[in-house]
Amino acid sequence: MSHFMGFHRPNGDVGIRNHVLILSGTVYANGVVERVADTIHGAVPITHANGRCQVAPDLRVTRRFLAGTAMNPNVGAVVIIDHFKEEGMTAEDLADDIAPTGKPIATVNIRGDGGFISAVEKATRYAQDFARLISLEQREAAPLSKILFGTECGTSDTTSGLASNPANGLAGELLIAQGGRLLMAECTEWMGCENWLTDKAASPAIAEAIVAGVQHMEARALASGEDIRGSQPTGDNMAGGLTTIEEKSMGAVKKIGDSAIIEYLEIAEAPSKTDSGNYVMYGPGMGAESISSMAAAGCQVLTFCTGGGHTSNHPIMPTIKVTGNRGSFELMRDTVDVDVSGVFTDEITLAEAGQIVFDEVERVCNGYLTKSEALRDNNSFAIHRVGPSI
């Protein structure tokens, strides 16, 4: 079995990065979070618009996103900041969720700690200590079976389904052959090819969950008063040549290969299994929410297949952009990592494209920075909402 060099966590997880995460518990802590992260070497801020006045089911999903992100193996230590007493999701509640990972955690409360200036000072001192503490950790060998590999597509065009996505499916098969796990979300984009997916389901319960997940997403769109065609495919999909949601879906689901689907997950839920194979997750086609749900589920690395060229990059989960559109690669050379357009001109076979993607994933697991990481363009943390603000 092949190995990669990663950061071994107390609970047995292995990270491919070693971040100090500065995490907002609520929208009202965002200012403090950003100020602290500005000061600390290697710190990554995660801010968002949630945490207050949410209905209980919606708050539970937010809590899963935030705690899951902090539990991700790429996070070495966490400082959580909230502003008063956030009902149902205090900084302490989040710390309790994260504690089983054994990683260092500190909490700061802006009101309790004496306002903005005192909170910034306290959190900055925690973060400084954590940054130095985790800087002592060295990369050590770990089997590729420790990798949960997420895959996403966005700003798709006709090349996506024909080159970057199937190449990714083949890369996923190479990882699965090494004992790894591949996770695909975006159940909106399974619509029209449920049978293709249920044929791979390892059990009838998984097959039923796949069909029910698509129906649930379709019903939610209809309940908004619009059918799903209003937003899927998106305008840029159609400009790229994709005509219907079915066409988009077939291209999209080719991001996974032929291995069995062995678990169906709710949004931002960590797998309960460690067996190699394909995993699927309920969630929207909205890219930032989707990749954030996969980071919260524990994915250390993600491939983002794109036709038109996409800027998405998650703050703590390296996001490798892969395209089959040579024009997009040329135009977005500082942003898109891998070009597999040679498939169309017979320069490479699809199998070779799969190997190219796999090799890039392996390099990034060993510490190679993606283009967007090098630019610190950490634009894609977003939390899926399942209820209104009250």
Next chain:
Amino acid sequence: MKTVFVVYATDNVGTAVLEPIQTGDHVSCNGERSDLEVIAQADIAYGHKIALMDIAAGDTVLKYGLSIGSALSDIKAGDHVHTHNVESNRGRGDLAERAAASE
């Protein structure tokens, strides 16, 4: 001669992934249908689809060997195939309303 890419042998559309196509161009197929040749009846932009054979209104449009929707009107071999002449069969709130109204 221009070339389009055909993913699956039973497909009735090909995709212009190698070069854009102009009206009147002779078009051959890479991939699974090297036997087919059509004359473009419209400009086909990069990434867009061309009909490889006549597709009657209501018939299924096939790519990846699977349905990507139904023809809204009669489509001739060589026509541009896109949102103006194909509709999705999924996510259709209007069809659900019509079915409910006719009950």
